[in-house]
Amino acid sequence: MSDHGAAQERALDAAESLFYRRGIQAVGMDAVRNASGVSLKRLYQLFPSKEALVLAFLQRRDERWRQALAHHVEAHPAPDERILAVFDWLHTWFSEPDFRGCAFINSFGELGGISPGVAEQAMLHKRAFREYLAALVTAAGRPADLADHVALLAEGAMVTAAITGSPGPARQARSAARLLMGAS
Structure with a gap:
């Protein structure tokens, strides 16, 4: 280098x-x-500028976060297992000693109203995550709207885990996703 x-x-x-x-x-x-x-x-x-550094940090974090998630999820062979593996990965992430929530939610909360670049990075990250979930749902032969439900469960788990300091919301969201999958 x-x-x-x-x-x-x-x-x-x-x-x-x-x-x-x-x-x-x-x-x-x-x-x-x-x-x-x-x-x-x-x-x-x-x-x-500091904003250029912030945007570079967010771009790199997005890439690393999504790669780590995909690496974990794709280790599961069955399509339905892959959907649920998202929540297992979230549980592992939430259990890290330095977990402080989603960097994109945090950044948007701090700067989204005054930095169009930060708002855009947060939106792009969340869109890419939603699209990844949609691909998992499609591969499992599930109804397309399940992806929106799974995304909301995952996002809610991120916020709740950050606020409570507990990885438990990942397990709760996983259980809810399993119920939704059973109903579809």
Whole structure:
């Protein structure tokens, strides 16, 4: 990896950790500099503004989040199991010691009203997640509207788990998804 790429990765790693743990508005570029070891001048060469850094963080997080989910889900051979595996993966994520909710929901809550770029990134992430669920539902031969229900269950579980600090909402949402699948 080039020096440019290494500095960019260190800055994004630091930004992701800080933004996710403390919130975007609470973290200044100085904190990212201190945590990454990338000089402030270099940081601004890589990311001309804090918003550019935030958008890069969200884009990378989206890619990694969706890849991790797909990797887990696709390990299950049966189509119905894949739908339910989404909730198993959410449970594992919610159980992580540093879980603080969905970065996209958090970012939208902080900046969605004043940053069209952040609002767009959150919308794109949620749309991609919904489309992924729709593909799972279609592959299972289930009615298309089940995808909307599963998406709402997953999104509700994310918010509830973040607020309560418990992974339990993933299990509850999984049970509800199983009931919906039985009814369809």
